[in-house]
Amino acid sequence: MNGILGTIGKVLIELQNEGSAVIEKTEELYVDEIQFYVEETLKGVKAEYKIEVLQPDVLIKLTLQ
Numbered sequence: 001m002n003g004i005l006g007t008i009g010k011v012l013i014e015l016q017n018e019g020s021a022v023i024e025k026t027e028e029l030y031v032d033e034i035q036f037y038v039e040e041t042l043k044g045v046k047a048e049y050k051i052e053v054l055q056p057d058v059l060i061k062l063t064l065q
Contacts, residue, residue: 003029007026008034008041011023015062015064020062021061021062022060024058024059025057025059030057031058031059031060035051035060038062039062049062049065
C-alpha cells in the first residue's frame with residue numbers, strides 16, 4: 001500500500017506494536033501531513049501520546065503514553 005493511507009497505516013501499526021513511531025518525510029508527503037492524520041486517529045480512539053520533534057520538517061517521533 002502506497003501513498004498517504006499506506007504511510008499512516010504503517011505508522012499506526014508501529015505505534016501499536018512498539019509503543020512509538022518515527023514519522024519521516026517522504027518524496028510524496030510532508031511530515032506535518034502524516035502527523036495530522038495519525039493524530040486525528042489517535043484522538044478518535046482517545047489515545048494519549050506525546051510528540052518529539054527530532055528534526056523540524058523531517059522527523060517526528062510519536063510515543064503512546
